[in-house]
Every structure is written in structure tokens, then in C-alpha cells.
Amino acid sequence: MTGYALRRLGGALIVLFLLSVLVYLLFYVAPGDPARLACGPRCNAEQIRQVQDQLGLNEPLLTQYLHFLQGVVSGRDYSTGTGVLHCHAPCFGLSYQNDQPVTELLSARLPVTASLALGAMVLWLLLGVGTGLLSALRRGGTTERVLTVLTLTGTATPVFITGLLLLMIFCAYLQWLPFPTYVPLTEDPEQWAWNLLLPWTALALLESAKYARLTRSATLETLAEDHIRTFRAYGVRERTVIGRHALRGALPPVIALNAVDLGAMFGGAMLTETLFGLPGIGQLLVHSVRSVDLPVVVGAVLAIGAAVVLAGAVADVLYALADRRVTLT
């Protein structure tokens, strides 16, 4: 088991390394001139040359990439003309906009993204697993058909449409909820939850459709298995059969999918954060793309990529742990 987990995580690290090469090549080598972007629109040739020196853009490509990797692993120093600015590990460079280390920018936004992701997760698990279970137990009936249509609708609706409709209903028409502004949990827990309720709901409605389908199919599979029939034949109460045994069979895939989704969310829910104006990692990426702030783009993409790739590895390990029938190779 430990061996499998280590191999799977090792594989994830290799993917991450390849990702860093790919991202680096794409953004620093392809079109455009990083020095011109870093310097700003009103720079003359002399100033651009200075920036090139500072950022080491005249060195061979491999050297540049190694410096970048070194920065990620152990930090890096930048000369600012007047002094030296140390960028702590993991260092993804400095923002072109305000010379702030990318890592600081990212970590300042992590609480927002984490609040959004974790709250939404609780909602989508309750909603999705509940719906899926109900749909599996009422197989063939009207309830199942209604639930199938609802989950299909849920998947077909992009999150910004659901979000806009929620805003129109609860914010503009009924005026029950404020237009979301992020209030830190440590400052005012009640306002924190109140403001995040709409974004959580929008995300949960989208995600829960997936969980409903997964729970439904997994529960049906388990219910068709021999040991369930044996339990029933022994006269175990139906509530116990479903609550304890059928649900257990449905759990491994749900746990695995949840790990993947949570990883993606931690990388930032770009659309949700943009719609509701939440200053999370996803919004940071969108803003930095609009202002062509390459170090922030690269840092955010790598951070998000890391979250997603590691979550995938964790999901596989969790799946294997939760389901004894999976043979490990």
C-alpha cells in the first residue's frame, strides 16, 4: 500500500516537473518580449536593457529555467537597482505590476479560495449524495425520472448562469442576501457565511449533479451484489442494508471524485470568483492574464496545476484505501 502511494505520488511529481517545463517554455519563450512587459509601456530601449539584465533574460534559456527552478526550491535574489530583494522559496518570481513576490500574492488569496471550496464541498456532498441515493432507491419511478432530468440540467448549466440567476432572485428581487463581498472568517464568522452563501450554492448546484449520478450508479451496483442479497435473506432491516452496506459500496468513488474536485477548487474557481467578485486565486489568474503579468500567470498556473495533479494522485490512493477490491500494481 505504502509502495503504491509513493509510486503514485512520484508519478505526480514527474507530471508536475513536465508541466513546469511546458509552462515555462510557453510563457517566457513564445511570443512577446518579457522585458518590455515587465518594464511597462513607457520604457525606452535603455531601460528595457536594464530590465533584461535584472531578470537575466540575456542568459541561455536552460540557465534561465534552472534559475527559475532554483527559485522555486530555495528562493532567489533580485537586484532592484537600489538594493537586493530576496524572494523566499518557493519563489515564482516577482509581479511585473508591483514587484510583489508571486508566492505572497497567491498565499494572500488562499483563504478566500479555501473558504469557497470547503463550504461548497459540504453543500454538494449533502445535495449530491442525498439525491443520488434517493434516485437509486426509487428506481424506475417518477422520482427517479425527475431526478435524472434535474441532474442533466445541472450539468448543462454553466456556473455563471446559475450564479447570475441566484443573484437576480436573492439579491435583486427578494433582497434577502447582500451582493457577496468577502469577509474573513476570523473577522466575522456570521458575515463570512452569509456573504458566501450564494457562491457556495451556485457551485454546489453544478457539482452535485455529478455526485448524484455517481452515487446512483455506485449504489445500484452495490445493491445488485451477492452480499446484499445475503443480508436481506438473513432478514437484516432494509434501513441497515442501505444505510450501512449499500452506502459503503458507494463511498469509494465519491471520495475519489471529491478529492479531484477539491483539488480543482483549491486551484481557484475562476468563473465563480469572477462572477461574485471574490478575491481568490482564480480571480488573480484572470486579472493577471488581462494585464499580461507573466510571472503571476506562470505562478498561478503552476500552483493550480500542482493542486489538480496532487489531488488526482491522492484520489487514486484514497480509492484504493477505501475499496479493498482494487488490486494494486
Added chain:
Amino acid sequence: MSDLQETGVWRRLRARPSAVVAAAVLAVLALFALGAPLLSALEGQDPTTYHDSLIDSARGGVPLGPYGGIGADHWLGVEPGTGRDLFARLLYGARISLLVALGATVVQVLIGVTIGLAAGFGSRFVDTVLSRFTDVMVALPMLVFGVALTAVVPADFPRPLLLIIVIGLLSWGGTSRIVRAQTLSLKKLDYVAAARLGGSRPWRVARRELLPALAAPVITYAAILVPMNMVVEASLSFLGIGVRPPASSWGQMLSTATTWFRADPTYVLLPAACLFVTVLAFTVLGDALRTALDPRERSRLRVGTRGGSRGAERATTKGAAV
């Protein structure tokens, strides 16, 4: 196509009312998109002219009149802030949404089939390299990468083409995996072995023996890709990095609508309804096509295998844009 008819695919598709309705909706939509210049000429409007007289500048540019200025001149009202005609903008938006969704699917299928065939049919080394490459591509958060890629492309590059390329290049992994798996199992069949032993070159075997057999699974998967791509296009445009004004797409309109949802609900509801109905129609049709093309699906008693359902869920995971 004759292969498909013989297996009764059309008959089975027609037997499902939901599939027929979805196909009809999409046919109407395609007509609207193709006839956009004609229809907006019929209305007497175009998608880019500003109508300052139709918006209330004292209230920040909210359209005058009820429901976003719906009337005889402007059938679906005008855009808040600019007064551009909404009917025309929705029609031209449909063109972009469909063009990008279908174009990106073509790119994905071409790349996916090529790489999948090469991996399944090539040497073990080729297979390993290509399969690992596919793994990396599948692991990438597609929307994140799409967003980031647009940062390094010059601003004057045509946006619909850029969207087709970006979406197409980033998510061919699923197609490639399916084609590889199919090729590996087809390779073992006698008729393929016969063709190889008969001295046909690999390329000829791939084209004449394998490709026809790959049609059904590839079509099935492509049908799922279309609505996904449509959502990705709308998402990128919603984030302000896809289609930009004065051009319109439904996602771009929804992006502007975020500032107007209080004052002008019509402006939110129209593009949202268009996008929702189209994506739903494509999804329903794709689902029906999958059922019609898969003989096993005919049995209502079928209980999916664990691996199968999990694989399917994995494939949809990437589609969810958050």
C-alpha cells in the same frame, strides 16, 4: 454512413422523443445562425450600431421601455449601456458559439484520432511516450490553461480562431485514449491481421481497416465534446478573454450582463436561455446517440461495471467548469 443505417441507429434515435426534440431545436438554431445577416436585415437592425436614444443615460444606460426595450423595432430589446440591438447580437453570438464548439471538436477529433492510432498501432516505445503525453494533457486543468494561453497571444489575432485552436489543442486526450484502446483490441482481430499479413502497409491498414471500425466510438465521444466545448467558449468569453465586443458571443453577453442584472434582467435571461437550451439539446442528443450506437445499452437490465462507470465519471470531471 451506410454502416450506421444498417445497424438501425437512425431508427433507434427516432424512437426517442427527447432526441427528436433536441435535434429539432439544434436544426432551428443552425438555421438562425446561418441566416443571421438575413434575419437581422428582416428586423432592420445590425449587431454593432449604437442607439443612444434608446437608453436612459440618467440611470446609467438602462434601456428605455419595458423588458429591456422590447418593441416592434427591436424584437428582443437593446443592450444596456450601448443600445445595440439584442436580437442581432444573439444571432451573431449563435454563429460564434456554434463555430467555436464545432471547430474545436474537429481539431480535438483529428489530433485525438491521429495520436490514438499512432499509440495503439505503433511500437511499444511509441505507445509509452504518446500515452504518457496524453496523461499529462488530460491532467491539465483545461480552463486554467486556456485562460493563461490567451495572455501570450497578440491581441489582434482573430479571437474565434484562437478559441478553436486553444480548446482543440488542450483537450484531445479523451479521444486519443478511446481510439488507442479500440485500436489495441481491433489489432488482435483476424481481418486486421489478414490485411497486415497480406502485405498492406501500416498506414493503409489503419485507414482501410481500423478507421471505419473506430467511427462509432469516436462519433459518440465527439457528441459529448460539442456541448463541453460550447461551455468552455462561453466561460472564456465570460472571463473577458474570449470573444470581445463589438463581436458578440453568448458568454461575452453574459459577461457584460453581470453589471446589469439588477437594472435589466432581460439582458441576463436571453443569452442565458440560449446557452442553456443549446447545451442541453447537444447533451440530450449526445446521450441518445451513445445509447443508439451501443448495442449493450438496449438492455434495460444492464448493470454497469464498476470500472466502466468510474471511467465515465472521470471523463466528465474535466468538463465541469467552475
